[in-house]
Every structure is written in structure tokens, then in C-alpha cells.
Amino acid sequence: MSYDALRHFADxxxxxxxxxxxxxxxxxxxxxxxxxxxxxxxTMIFKNDHIEADHG
Structure with missing residues (x-):
């Protein structure tokens, strides 16, 4: 496969x-x-908010 054919296929x-x-x-x-x-x-980042709030 030549460069021109590959280029045409990709284009x-x-x-x-x-x-x-x-x-x-x-x-x-x-x-x-x-x-x-x-x-x-x-919302994954808020999953453990209530646990950390109890301990903090």
C-alpha cells in the first residue's frame, strides 16, 4: 500500500x-x-462526605 493510497483511505x-x-x-x-x-x-466524590463530617 502506497502512501497516497493510505492517505486517501484515511481522508x-x-x-x-x-x-x-x-x-x-x-x-x-x-x-x-x-x-x-x-x-x-x-456524584462519586460526595459519597463519603457524611462519614468525614462526623469525624472532622
Whole structure:
């Protein structure tokens, strides 16, 4: 495979692949299961707040 053929492939199908991957990864968070995981990850830092407040 020559450089020009590889470059043509990357310019056309590489862009399509990266765009599709981006849409899948962003859309994943809008699924019901993804929302729960996102909410859990966003509030994870507050999980042990009540324990530290009792001891502090």
C-alpha cells in the first residue's frame, strides 16, 4: 500500500470512522443505563462526605 493510497483511505473512511465513534460515545450517555452511570460518576466524590463530617 502506497502512501497516497493510505492517505486517501484515511481522508475518506478514517473521518467517517472517527465521526461514527464520536457519535456512539456521546450518544451512549443518553441511554437510560448511561444516565445512571453518568450520575453515579458525577456524584462519586460526595459519597463519603457524611462519614468525614462526623469525624472532622
Amino acid at each position: 475518506s473512511w478514517g473521518l467517517v470512522f472517527m465521526g461514527a465513534t464520536y457519535l456512539v460515545l456521546v450518544g451512549w450517555h443518553f441511554l437510560p443505563r448511561g444516565r445512571r452511570h453518568s450520575r453515579d460518576a458525577a
